[in-house]
Amino acid sequence: MKYLCLVYCDECILHSDPDSPADAECLAYAQTIQGSGRMIAAEALSSTQTATTVRMRNGHMSITDGPFAETKEQLAGFYLVDARDLNEALQIAGKIPAARVGSVEVRPVRELQP
Template sequence: MKYILLMYNAEEAFTPEEMPEHMKYALDICHELHAKGQYLGASPLLSISTATSVTAHSGRAEFRDGPFAETKEQLGGYVLIDVPDLDEAIAIAQRFPSAKRGTVEIRPLFELEGLPDS
């Protein structure tokens, strides 16, 4: 089953000095998953200061700077995995730095027919 691991934490959860070590640790996990055939993709996101939110209600598009929700924890990145079950997804998610200083949300993917190949 395919899952997305959504990494949430406060933007200041990791100091600039800590970030390289935590990024390397997360990359190592991704390489381990790749070696097992469980890795589908991943990417950190840039700061919320670079975000733009768009709505298109009643045929009129509106946009604003920043994320949609004002929250303490922000979406900082994602990892896509293909594992047998939720228990394995949980075991993987708890290893990521965001699980230790924020939250990793695990969501199964809805596989939609007719999407273009990546």
């Protein structure tokens, strides 16, 4: 089953906290998951300052610079994994290096019905 592991961190401390992982550590972990055959995709995201939010209301598009909400932690990246069950997905998420300074939300992927 597919699970999306959403990595959230406070951008102000993401790369400055002593426990923050370096890019090389994150890349090494992603390669470990890739080598196990459970990785579908993983990417780090640019700062929320580069985000643009799109909304459609009554047929009209609204475009806003920045993230959709003000929060203490921002979406920093994701891992899309194929795991046997939620327990295995949680084990994968718990080893994501950025979990030391932020949080990882694990959600099953819902298949769209035609």
